[in-house]
Amino acid sequence: MHRITIAQVAAKAGVSTATVSRALSGARPVSDEIRRRVDAAARELGYSGNTIASALRRSRTDTVGMVVPSIANPFFTSLVESVEHVLQAEGRQLFLCDSRQDTSVEEGHLRSLAARQVDGIIISPCHGTRSTPAVEAAAAAIPLVQLDRHVAGTNTDWVGVDDHESMRLLLEHLHGTGARSAAFISSTLTNSSTELRLAGFRLQTQRLAMRTRPDWILLGEYSVDWGRRATAVLLGDADLPEAIVCADDLIALGALRACRDHGVDVPGDIRITGYDDIDFAALFEPALTTISQPRDRIAAEAVRLLATAAQGGAAAAHIALAPSLVVRQSTGAGGQTGPQPMSSRSEPGEHQESSSRP
């Protein structure tokens, strides 16, 4: 199992190792004749290259690290998928890390990625304040971009959607369907997205004069189970909200489930909305009205920012892409059902960019 080295290829082709390197990488001009000889020798020997040695020499690994709070969460899964596809198109490779909502695990991952000399790090930090030191330390050494969520007090690149705009879309839509009161189910406020979504909810309900109550703001975690339990609490009261706004689709699916279990009709008695537009959101009965994030675009921007930062750009960029509202049955708008192409989506374009590199 001894690996073939460039020296053996050089010997076989009767040229120097430098020439082999040039011929194979195509970085510098090489005569056709020699290129043929080198290619033949490499093929015959089954030469496959040693990226490690190359990386050490070039101080560049063509490798990106990605850290997410939970691989199993469908939203992050599709973000990972998008990032992987972008990298794969560039011949780069993805180190995938799951922080499991644990800042110490997250810190370990960041350290390890730094030691592995990744060219960049893409992270959805698991906590809005406790993740800050590790994120800052990593960002000081390596280009780093935060995705979706971001920690407080740092000045790194960030890409996500405009959570405020999302809440405006959702609540105006609900208001338009006649809802005049709303509850909000979310995770505890440990990160920026979660905080912004709640702030947006408060702002928009107030603006639209929709009624809410302090005990209609239920904070737990991003999971189906929490959505179910929180909704059960809401349904246990005589005063029911006309709408339940959920901070992600998992919570919303749990809410749908709880309503079904309690014989509450959706959207007849209560309208329900989600956030993220995971694949299963379209499949449930009733299909879920939700916010779609332009994941591919988010991934592409993130990778682009990494490249820019690697070239020594100065100012950090905050890119908020436009979310889009996907109307389905759970808000009674008679929207489409099932997994068909979602033609009602508005084209998600760039929404605002607060600052950019030169």
Place this chain on the structure above:
Amino acid sequence: MHRITIAQVAAKAGVSTATVSRALSGARPVSDEIRRRVDAAARELGYSGNTIASALRRSRTDTVGMVVPSIANPFFTSLVESVEHVLQAEGRQLFLCDSRQDTSVEEGHLRSLAARQVDGIIISPCHGTRSTPAVEAAAAAIPLVQLDRHVAGTNTDWVGVDDHESMRLLLEHLHGTGARSAAFISSTLTNSSTELRLAGFRLQTQRLAMRTRPDWILLGEYSVDWGRRATAVLLGDADLPEAIVCADDLIALGALRACRDHGVDVPGDIRITGYDDIDFAALFEPALTTISQPRDRIAAEAVRLLATAAQGGAAAAHIALAPSLVVRQSTGAGGQTGPQPMSSRSEPGEHQESSSRP
């Protein structure tokens, strides 16, 4: 942004680079006094190590590559999650690759992983025969274990569940609920698991004298949409099967959806089963009876086999773990519904191991 090297730590601590290396890795004995000095120097300088240089020297990267046909498929997602957790516990890192059901993409990934000197490769090949050359080539250079599916004609390690046993569990259960006829919806037969599941279906229906028909065997792809369309075809005929056995949960969820759309009661009119026990299987209405694969165990065995192979074990191991049947409402057994702990699961133990290393 210049990285600190071991030489700078050595200078600051007043020792040689060799000593720093020994002190930091803990591989060889170092006096307490010097260890203290080195640790202090490293901390003050913010030394973080260069895994690339270390890897080149040790010819070991503490890195594993994983190639799956589709990151977004919840079954593979959870396999990825399990593998990542096992590796993370060992301080190793995962290169995640999505072959997107494309053998040429897959081949590119395998080449790239080999060039990156990964310590091992874990792969669910996307095709039973067309993936063979690339898998064999990779396996010749690097420890490789196939997960879930495996290609024809190679002799590499493999870990998965016993698909035949799964079909026995499913069909005996269906027979027990009174079903005497069954249809089968699956992907086209491009890989081993798919083939084995169909073979198992044929064998068990015959053994149990359950009626089936050639046009009740519908082969498309592993997706909700295909399950839905295939079921719609079945429901268009006057002769309805009493059960539909689906080769994965996505297909089964599509089948449930089609039945609902056509006003066919599940499990009253037709029983439906899935395969994989993805998280959403428990959430649908009716909740899905399915086969649970011991994912963590599969992941752990795969990583263990990689280590064994790296130490130069000879014979390839084929480890088939025992699947377990999870009974829920879609087969009318009044099983539990919703996402509660699945107490009816039998403990998945080792089922058979056809050969093992010395």
Place this chain on the structure above:
DNA sequence: TTGAAAGCGCTAACAA
């Protein structure tokens, strides 16, 4: 227990 020195496989100056 510590240090000196070689070298992992590759690429980038520099020369020719």
Place this chain on the structure above:
DNA sequence: TTGTTAGCGCTTTCAA
């Protein structure tokens, strides 16, 4: 266009 040479940062003999 090609070859020579140095060296990326680390670990590991080998000697002391």
